[in-house]
Amino acid sequence: MQMIDLLEKHKGIAERHARMMAMGVDAVGLTNDKILSPTRAVINGRETILAGTNNYMGITFDADCVRAGQDAMAEFGTGTTGSRIANGSYALHKELESELAKFLKRKHCIIFTTGYQANLGMMSGLAGPKDTIFLDADSHSSIYDGCALSGAKLVRFRHNDAADLDKRLARSEGEEGGRLVVVEGIYSMLGDRAPLADFVEVKKKYGFQLLADEAHSFGVLGPHGRGLADEAGLEDDIDFIVGTFSKSIGAIGGFGAGNHPLFETLRYAMRPYMFTASSSPASVATSLAAVRKLAAEPERRGRLGVNSARLFAGFKGLGLDLGCDTVSPVIAVKCADEISTIAMWNALLEAGVYVNIALPPGTPNRLCLLRCSVSAAHSFDDIDKIIALFGKVVASRAAA
């Protein structure tokens, strides 16, 4: 029998990458040689403004967070060498869970090793093969993967369209099993928010359990920084939230939270929680220090809002076509096609600003995007430089 090479199917990816490399650019293989601060790195020997890091609070070099991580590593060691089910929890894991529950005003909180695993765990722990998950079409890959892991029936509804969800719920009326609806606080590619009030209306009509992934909105939105549900005043209507420590917390890890009396049983039902090593002491300790900072220093959120509004207004002023019409720290510029997007991304980098390049199928509606994420640590000068460079590189091209 002839061997079929398993990697042969990825030839197309190699060809696409080669086309990019032929333009002298490796947009997906970038190396930060040095990280100087939350907003500066040395890339290709040049000091570069970072505007694509999701480092919303600019907290990665905070002296208290760094010290908390160093102390925890010295005290508890470099790693936990196993899962919490097998090796037991460290007091730190529990401390972070209770601090976070307090911050989120939720009865229960479970932390995960990454945000990706938090979604895998929550989707597969909540829904099983007899249930149906209704997910927004623009959901993050971790939600899709979690849905696949659950074995549930998966129904995709049109992005941010509560009427479309309503229609799909009506189509599956009378089927057995529970129903979970999944939305995101801020969508990571276009920066738009879920119209929560509309979804809550549909929830009242049909009765289902509602989960919001607040990955990009936790720490960012709402009077208390708890996310979109906090901003919208609808926290009681959201049954479960998911979040990550990789963005506003500036560390690594994720969480799920809720008030359900059986929430803690999820610990014994979520494979992505049970069968992977728990977060390292340093990671947990930095996250814990950062959660306390977010609670104690709401001005970071204020500063992020001001910076985001400044970049948004600047881009609007340039006439750029943006991902959405509301201000959030995710500001995406729509571009014409893959080749020109790669060229502009490269020109921006050479001029000293790093943003994310986002191409299909990683984007909704096959869009090619130059995606910026704003940080509370950006100075006005940084923001103005980013605007000026987009004017020079992007707006001039669009006009040409």
Add this chain to the structure above:
Amino acid sequence: MTASQDTIGQICKLLEPFNSTGKVLTPDTEISTDLNIDSVAVMDFVMEVEDHFDIEIPLNVVSETHSINDLAMVVDARTKKA
């Protein structure tokens, strides 16, 4: 097994805007591989099919359909039920 010609015809019409290869669509055309349509675009296309026929095609079912005929059979089965 083959699906109804009518269903196949309607699906081809819905698929045409996603077909950038210029290939002629036949019942045996593999939607994703032959037409070089990425995973997200396939899901978007199926959403159009769902709305056109007013049926539900869960993603789990989508992942098991490859050719236009496969999808048309799913549509036939689900429109009959309704």
